[in-house]
Amino acid sequence: MAHDPYAPCMCGSGKKLKFCCQDILADLVKVEKLIDNQPDAAEKLLRSLLAQHSDKEVLVTQLASVLTRKGQFDEARNQLVEFLRHHPDEPRALLALADVCLATQGFDESRRIIHRAFQLGARQFPAGVAMLASQIAQQMARAGCAMAVREHLALSVRMAPPERRNQLLMQLANFESQRTVPYPFRGRFALLPVELDDELQQEEHRARKVSQIGCWEPAAILYSRLVEKQPQNGALWHNLGLFRAWDGRVEEAAKALHKAADLIDDFDTAVETEALAQLLDLEVDGDAYSIVQVSVSVESVSQLLTSLDADGRMARMPSNVNNENEESARVAAEYELLAEPLSDNVDPENLPDVLADITVYDADESSESDPQVLVVALDDDIKEATALFRSLAGDLAGSDEGNEPTPVSRLPQVCRLFDWKTHHAEHLGSSHFRRIDQQRLDSALQQWLEKPSKSLGDESPLEAAKDANNLVKVGASVITLDVVCNRMGYDPDLTDIRSRLGIPVPLKLETDKEQAITSLPLLQFARLAEPELSDDQVVDFTNRVTLVRHLLLIERAVAELIRRPAALERFTPMRAHMLRATVAREKNDLSRASECFEDARSSVADNQDAFRTKLELDIRELSFRLDNPADPELPALLTSIRERYFVKIPEIEEVIREELVNSGCTHLLDQLQPAGGGLWTPDKEEKAASSEKLWVPGQD
Numbered sequence: 048m049a050h051d052p053y054a055p056c057m058c059g060s061g062k063k064l065k066f067c068c069q070d071i072l073a074d075l076v077k078v079e080k081l082i083d084n085q086p087d088a089a090e091k092l093l094r095s096l097l098a099q100h101s102d103k104e105v106l107v108t109q110l111a112s113v114l115t116r117k118g119q120f121d122e123a124r125n126q127l128v129e130f131l132r133h134h135p136d137e138p139r140a141l142l143a144l145a146d147v148c149l150a151t152q153g154f155d156e157s158r159r160i161i162h163r164a165f166q167l168g169a170r171q172f173p174a175g176v177a178m179l180a181s182q183i184a185q186q187m188a189r190a191g192c193a194m195a196v197r198e199h200l201a202l203s204v205r206m207a208p209p210e211r212r213n214q215l216l217m218q219l220a221n222f223e224s225q226r227t228v229p230y231p232f233r234g235r236f237a238l239l240p241v242e243l244d245d246e247l248q249q250e251e252h253r254a255r256k257v258s259q260i261g262c263w264e265p266a267a268i269l270y271s272r273l274v275e276k277q278p279q280n281g282a283l284w285h286n287l288g289l290f291r292a293w294d295g296r297v298e299e300a301a302k303a304l305h306k307a308a309d310l311i312d313d314f315d316t317a318v319e320t321e322a323l324a325q326l327l328d329l330e331v332d333g334d335a336y337s338i339v340q341v342s343v344s345v346e347s348v349s350q351l352l353t354s355l356d357a358d359g360r361m362a363r364m365p366s367n368v369n370n371e372n373e374e375s376a377r378v379a380a381e382y383e384l385l386a387e388p389l390s391d392n393v394d395p396e397n398l399p400d401v402l403a404d405i406t407v408y409d410a411d412e413s414s415e416s417d418p419q420v421l422v423v424a425l426d427d428d429i430k431e432a433t434a435l436f437r438s439l440a441g442d443l444a445g446s447d448e449g450n451e452p453t454p455v456s457r458l459p460q461v462c463r464l465f466d467w468k469t470h471h472a473e474h475l476g477s478s479h480f481r482r483i484d485q486q487r488l489d490s491a492l493q494q495w496l497e498k499p500s501k502s503l504g505d506e507s508p509l510e511a512a513k514d515a516n517n518l519v520k521v522g523a524s525v526i527t528l529d530v531v532c533n534r535m536g537y538d539p540d541l542t543d544i545r546s547r548l549g550i551p552v553p554l555k556l557e558t559d560k561e562q563a564i565t566s567l568p569l570l571q572f573a574r575l576a577e578p579e580l581s582d583d584q585v586v587d588f589t590n591r592v593t594l595v596r597h598l599l600l601i602e603r604a605v606a607e608l609i610r611r612p613a614a615l616e617r618f619t620p621m622r623a624h625m626l627r628a629t630v631a632r633e634k635n636d637l638s639r640a641s642e643c644f645e646d647a648r649s650s651v652a653d654n655q656d657a658f659r660t661k662l663e664l665d666i667r668e669l670s671f672r673l674d675n676p677a678d679p680e681l682p683a684l685l686t687s688i689r690e691r692y693f694v695k696i697p698e699i700e701e702v703i704r705e706e707l708v709n710s711g712c713t714h715l716l717d718q719l720q721p722a723g724g725g726l727w728t729p730d731k732e733e734k735a736a737s738s739e740k741l742w743v744p745g746q747d
C-alpha cells in the first residue's frame with residue numbers, strides 16, 4: 048500500500064511520516080501483523096530493530112507492551128528505563144513506564160514517574176493519561192481513598208478520547224451512587240480563590256495548572272513553598288489539603304484542612320473545611336469496628352432447618368423467590384438470630400434486636416461445595432452468635448477448628464451509635480417498624496450530644512459548645528453527624544441539634560444563574576437558596592441529590608421543582624411525584640404519600656402507555672399502603688386492581704398475592720377473589736355477575 052510521506056506517521060508521534068518512521072515502515076507493518084498471534088517473533092524483530100534504531104520511541108513502547116503481555120514486567124521496565132536514560136522526555140515511553148510501575152509496584156511507589164508522565168503526556172497523548180488515571184482510581188478504591196478515586200475518575204473522563212468517555216462517565220456515576228462512600232466524597236470539591244503578590248500568584252497559577260492534569264504531588268510541592276511564605280493564609284492551606292487528598296495522602300490532607308479551618312474568616316466555609324478534615328480523620332482512624340462473617344460446615348440441611356425453626360431465637364425470613372443468580376439459588380433459608388426469644392405475644396413496642404444474620408446454603412453439585420452456614424454479625428457479637436448457632440445445630444455442625452471470622456466491612460466507631468437492627472415482625476407492617484426506628488434514632492442523637500468526641504478534644508458536643516471558640520469545630524461535627532447518619536440509612540433534620548448547640552444557621556449560598564450546580568461541593572448543597580435558582584439549576588439540583596440519595600435534600604429540591612411547571616416538565620412530572628411519595632413514605636407520612644400518587648396519576652397523559660403506567664402506579668401505591676396492614680383504603684384499592692387488571696394481565700394476580708404474603712397481610716388475600724370471596728351469598732352473586740370476570744358459584 049502507498050503511504051503519503053506527508054501524512055501523520057502511523058506510529059502516532061504526530062510527526063509527518065517522512066520525518067519519522069519512513070525508514071522502518073515495512074518492519075513496523077510486519078510487527079503489527081505478528082504482535083497478536085506470534086508475540087515471540089514480534090519480540091525478536093522489535094529487539095533487532097531497536098538495536099539499530101535505539102532512538103525510536105515506537106519500538107521500545109511496542110516491545111514493552113509485548114513483554115508485559117507475556118508477564119515479563121521487569122524486562123519491560125528495564126527496556127523503558129534504558130531508553131529513557133538517553134531520551135528522558137519522551138512522553139509515550141514515560142507513560143508506558145508509569146503503566147508498568149503502577150501495575151507492579153502500586154501507586155505510592157510510582158507516584159513520581161506517573162506525575163512526570165502526566166506532565167509530559169497530557170497535551171499530546173491524553174488517552175494514555177486517561178487510561179493510567181482510571182487504573183489509579185481502582186487502586187485508590189482498594190486503599191479506601193474516596194476523594195482520590197473520584198478525582199482520578201474525573202481526570203480520566205476529561206482526558207479520554209470521545210469513544211471511551213461514555214464508559215468512564217458510567218464508572219464515575221457508579222462511584223457517585225455508592226452508599227458506602229460518605230456522600231460528600233462522592234461529589235467534587237473546589238479550590239478556593241487565592242490572592243497573592245505577583246510573583247507568588249504565578250506560582251499559584253502553576254500549581255492550579257498541574258492540578259488540572261492530575262499532578263497533585265507537584266501541585267502540593269508548589270503550595271508547600273507558598274504556605275511557608277504565607278503561613279496565615281487559610282485558602283492556601285485549604286487547597287493544599289485538597290491536593291493531598293486527591294493524591295491519596297489522607298492523613299496529611301486532614302492536617303492541612305484543620306489548619307485551614309482555623310484560619311479561614313468566613314464562618315460557613317471554615318465549618319465546611321473543618322467538617323471535611325473530620326471526615327478524612329474518620330477514614331484513617333484506627334478506632335473502628337467491623338462486620339464479620341464465619342462459615343460453618345453442616346450436614347443434612349432439612350434436619351437442620353427443622354431444629355432451627357423450633358427455636359424462639361431464630362426468626363425465619365420470607366424466602367426470596369427471585370433466585371436469579373447462582374449464589375442465591377443455593378440459599379435454603381435465611382434467619383435472624385435474635386437477642387431474645389420471640390414470644391407468641393410479641394410486644395410491638397419492644398421488638399428484639401437482631402444479633403446475627405444466618406444463611407443456610409444447600410450443597411452445590413456443580414462446584415462440589417458441601418452445605419454450609421454463614422453467620423454474619425458485629426465483631427463484638429460474632430462469638431456469642433456462632434456459639435448459639437452451634438448449640439442449636441448440635442452434631443449437624445462440623446467442628447471447623449481455626450475458622451476465624453473474616454471481615455465483611457469496617458466502619459468508624461462514630462457509626463456504631465447508629466448501627467442497630469430491630470427484628471421486623473411482619474404482621475406489624477413497615478410503618479410501625481419505621482416509627483420504632485425513629486424513636487431509636489432520636490435517642491441515639493441525644494446520646495451523640497452527650498458523648499465525648501475525639502474531634503472535639505474528647506469533650507461532648509454539648510460541653511464543647513459552651514466555649515464560643517469551639518463553634519467551628521462543633522458546627523463541623525454536626526455536618527459529620529449528618530454524613531454518618533446518611534451512611535447508616537437515616538437523614539434526620541438536625542436544625543434542632545444545631546440550635547441546641549448554639550451554632551448559627553448557615554448562610555444561604557450566593558449563586559448566579561449561569562453557574563453549574565453540579566460543580567458545587569455536595570457539602571454546600573444544604574446552603575442553596577432554591578427560590579434564587581434558575582429552572583435548569585433546580586433540575587440539576589434534583590438530579591444530583593437523587594443520585595446521592597439524601598432524603599432531606601431531595602425533599603427540598605423536589606418541593607421547589609413542583610412549583611415550576613417548565614422545570615417539572617423537563618424532569619418529568621411522574622418521576623417528581625414518585626420521588627415526593629418516596630420521601631413521604633420514608634418520613635412515615637403515608638397519607639401524604641397517597642396524595643403524591645394522586646398527583647402522579649393526574650400527570651399521566653391519556654396515551655397508549657397510560658395503561659401500563661397506571662398499573663405501575665397502582666402496584667406501587669399498594670406496596671406503600673401495605674406498610675400499614677390496617678389501612679382502611681387497602682380493600683378498595685385491591686378490589687380496583689383486581690377489576691382493572693386481572694382479566695387483561697392474569698400474571699398480576701400472582702405478583703399481588705406474593706406481595707401480600709411478604710408484607711404480612713395474608714388477611715387481605717380474600718380481596719383477590721371476585722366479590723370478596725369467602726362465604727357465598729346471593730347478594731354477592733349479583734355483584735360478581737355484574738363484573739366482567741366469569742364467576743361460577745358452583746365451584747365454591
Ligand SMILES: [Zn+2]
Pocket residue numbers: 056057058059060067068069105
Ligand atoms: Zn513514527
